[in-house]
Amino acid sequence: MKKIVAPGEVVTEQRKKMGDNVYSLNGKIYSEVIGITDNESTMASVVALKGFYMPKQNDIVIGLVVSELFSGFLVDIGAFHWSFMSKEGIREPLKRGSVVSVKVLRVNELNEADLAEPRVFYGGEIEKISPVKVPRMIGKNGSMLEVLRRGTNCNLIIGRNGRIWAKGGNTELLFKAIKIIEEEAHLPNLTNKVTEFLSKQKR
Amino acid sequence: MKKEEKKEYVNKKGLRLDGRKVDETRPIKITAGVLKNAKGSCYLEWGINKVLVSVQGPREVLPKHMANPLKAIVKFTYRMAAFSVPDRKNPRPGRRDIEISKVCGEALEKAILLEKYPNTQIEVWAQVLDSNAGSRVAVLTAASVALADAGIPMKDLVTAVAVGRADGKIIVDLNKEEEDAPDAVDMPIAMMTNSQEIVLLQMDGLFSKKEWEEAYEMSLKALEDVKKHQINALKQQFKEPIETKTTEKKEDNQVFSKSLSKNSPSDETKKEKHSSEKKVVKTEEKEIKSEVQ
Amino acid sequence: MQKDVLLELKSDKILNNLKEGKRADGRKLDEYRKIKIEKDLFHNAEGSAKVFLGNTEVIAGVKFIPGAPYPDSPAEGTISVGTELIPLASPYFESGPPSMDSIELARVVDRGIRESKAVDFKKLCVKEGEVVLIGFVDIYAINYDGNLFDACSIAAISALNQAKIPKIEDGKVVKEEFSGKLKLERKPLLSTFAKIGNALVLDPDLAEETAMQARFSVATTEDNFVSAFQKGISGSLKKDDIDNAIDIAFKAAKEIRKMI
Numbered sequence: 146m147k148k149i150v151a152p153g154e155v156v157t158e159q160r161k162k163m164g165d166n167v168y169s170l171n172g173k174i175y176s177e178v179i180g181i182t183d184n185e186s187t188m189a190s191v192v193a194l195k196g197f198y199m200p201k202q203n204d205i206v207i208g209l210v211v212s213e214l215f216s217g218f219l220v221d222i223g224a225f226h227w228s229f230m231s232k233e234g235i236r237e238p239l240k241r242g243s244v245v246s247v248k249v250l251r252v253n254e255l256n257e258a259d260l261a262e263p264r265v266f267y268g269g270e271i272e273k274i275s276p277v278k279v280p281r282m283i284g285k286n287g288s289m290l291e292v293l294r295r296g297t298n299c300n301l302i303i304g305r306n307g308r309i310w311a312k313g314g315n316t317e318l319l320f321k322a323i324k325i326i327e328e329e330a331h332l333p334n335l336t337n338k339v340t341e342f343l344s345k346q347k348r
Numbered sequence: 349m350k351k352e353e354k355k356e357y358v359n360k361k362g363l364r365l366d367g368r369k370v371d372e373t374r375p376i377k378i379t380a381g382v383l384k385n386a387k388g389s390c391y392l393e394w395g396i397n398k399v400l401v402s403v404q405g406p407r408e409v410l411p412k413h414m415a416n417p418l419k420a421i422v423k424f425t426y427r428m429a430a431f432s433v434p435d436r437k438n439p440r441p442g443r444r445d446i447e448i449s450k451v452c453g454e455a456l457e458k459a460i461l462l463e464k465y466p467n468t469q470i471e472v473w474a475q476v477l478d479s480n481a482g483s484r485v486a487v488l489t490a491a492s493v494a495l496a497d498a499g500i501p502m503k504d505l506v507t508a509v510a511v512g513r514a515d516g517k518i519i520v521d522l523n524k525e526e527e528d529a530p531d532a533v534d535m536p537i538a539m540m541t542n543s544q545e546i547v548l549l550q551m552d553g554l555f556s557k558k559e560w561e562e563a564y565e566m567s568l569k570a571l572e573d574v575k576k577h578q579i580n581a582l583k584q585q586f587k588e589p590i591e592t593k594t595t596e597k598k599e600d601n602q603v604f605s606k607s608l609s610k611n612s613p614s615d616e617t618k619k620e621k622h623s624s625e626k627k628v629v630k631t632e633e634k635e636i637k638s639e640v641q
Numbered sequence: 642m643q644k645d646v647l648l649e650l651k652s653d654k655i656l657n658n659l660k661e662g663k664r665a666d667g668r669k670l671d672e673y674r675k676i677k678i679e680k681d682l683f684h685n686a687e688g689s690a691k692v693f694l695g696n697t698e699v700i701a702g703v704k705f706i707p708g709a710p711y712p713d714s715p716a717e718g719t720i721s722v723g724t725e726l727i728p729l730a731s732p733y734f735e736s737g738p739p740s741m742d743s744i745e746l747a748r749v750v751d752r753g754i755r756e757s758k759a760v761d762f763k764k765l766c767v768k769e770g771e772v773v774l775i776g777f778v779d780i781y782a783i784n785y786d787g788n789l790f791d792a793c794s795i796a797a798i799s800a801l802n803q804a805k806i807p808k809i810e811d812g813k814v815v816k817e818e819f820s821g822k823l824k825l826e827r828k829p830l831l832s833t834f835a836k837i838g839n840a841l842v843l844d845p846d847l848a849e850e851t852a853m854q855a856r857f858s859v860a861t862t863e864d865n866f867v868s869a870f871q872k873g874i875s876g877s878l879k880k881d882d883i884d885n886a887i888d889i890a891f892k893a894a895k896e897i898r899k900m901i
Contacts (some may be wrong), residue, residue: 148585148588149583149588150515151496151505151578151582151583152496152501152502152503152504152505153502153503153504153505153540153541153542154579162434162615166501170503170542170543175504177461177500177501177502177503178496178499178500179499179582179583180497180501180557183375193499194499194586195496195497195498195499195500196499197406197499201771209646209647209650211646221646221647225405225406225408225465225467225468226407241560242648242649242650243622244650254466255417255466255467256465256466256467256468261745270654271650273647277499285574289481329587331586332587383729383730383783383784384696384784384786385729385730385732385784385785385786386729386732387732389729389837396685398683400680400729400783402728402729404728404732407732425728425736427727429700429702429779429781430704430723430777430779431683431685431687431702431703431704431777431779432683432684432685432702432812433685434685434816435704435706436704436706436777436779436848439723439725439779443879452775471728473728473729473821475727475729477682477683477700477702477781478682478683478684478686479683479685480684480685485877567774575740586772
């Protein structure tokens, strides 16, 4: 059974393996964030309802080029600091404002990311969502992503950092659907709901 | 009304000037997530006090030399609006503002898991819009909620309350009139209640050790009450993920979700039939692999 | 003010859409966003108002302080408008002494009110030559999504209108007692425009402000006077722009005045 827990609330008093966003004290496991926990799970963990993006190696994210340096570029990926991307091997023309999808090459102990393999996007629109909702926005095996693409005919890329790039198709409808997923990410049956919503609106 | 005559701060029936019992706090109302441009935010009303708190960060530390390579630093700013007090307050921060900023920031540092974000700063801005004694405990209580709203991990919420004495009686949550009592003692205290760790403690007045202990005991119960408000405020923003709606829900105007009936719980486990087809697009993008928590 | 790179990206699109007379939220070029005004919010302030202008939110509070009058106007009180762009309102606002933007904002709002003689300063006289009242209007930005000028102007006028005038005895405020309410002679309101390409748009949101080359604010009164002009940032305007702006401002401000 799922329930919402706040920081400092008990997740479980049982001996369970600890997952994300929890810590143990005196035999009890507590939540560190506001999020959802499932006491039927064999692991004690909390899926955060609020949060921000922390870069991890191999993440694919959507970034904005902020400035050009001698040896590389500074890219805003919504992390704590701007990230560095070396010029080596880059053949695409990049400038301030270029929208790129990039891979996080490595992350140091200060959570600073180095980026590589940029692909430039031309045109289109960018929206931001809370990074904690990204998994739900993509869905199991990309299922929600598929629903969004089919329902709106948009080219659509969701970055692990909560940035969404979309072009073509009905972007207005897409962003409405995205807002719904954001608000109901923790509720059941969402994929079906979104499919129905999009087909109703498509007239 | 004999204004300058002796007031009965606690009368024979155990009631205070505003009708409260000695261990009763003023009415508290807390709302989280009220500011769109802030990472986290909280609006709190406590008696007449009205405070608005925002959280930004973790983000780059400026000036850079202040950064700590081992953990995040907390930059807490307490400010009172010029119109928040009976005699207009000059907008320039005074020494009181700076001291309160310091002790509140230090209180939160113990609760936040700062080691997760080295070399960054977490900024808390607390704006008092209306005040009547106890603005610093209001601000600290609100700040915890705002931090949780920002998704910043904490061991526990920090909860604060002021306890003290007026007319020889130990009372909780003094209002301005009680603070002005001739023998008034005002003791703001903030704790992480799970571990009973005190993270803020100040006092002015004359207290005996016994009175301190009585005040401490009284604060424990008050803190539990205040904490319930904090937790409710955080949870209120979200619809419960379970079927049985036992608590009252926040009104939502999403026609979308109302029109569809909810089916049985096991949602996430239902296998979706779609396979992820690779869509060919002009700019060769990489397919995002599925990642479900 | 530091700007968001993401917003800069939208500038070209905004410019192109305006060539077809379109705005991102579907508004007409001379249309305000949704406005909501809440009044009398606080115990300590003698007058107060919270204004929602689209997603921009500001709070204004009025405090009357007794003081000595200026020698050249012994029977007149005065007002003083201040604004603070606090970090609550935007991740790009920094704490510290008032920035140039904050000071310009305060002075323009003040000018619109003062020069229109919205407040009859003689009504703020307590004892000629000895005690007058200074009405401090302090405005705080709470959420910034463009056009703080108009939001602050509406908030200031709303807070001043019907503000409670404290009772003064022996040059001091008598707590919790009032001698009446402040009645405004006029209700001047600022209307602010953004010049984007050749288009002039009323009430720019943050994205439009990021795209604009020039800004123009004009305060108008219900009896068809203008009481302040302010051209802002580093682009330029033509006379036609000013003429259009004045015409639109008269109409638009009239609608807002009904809400105060």
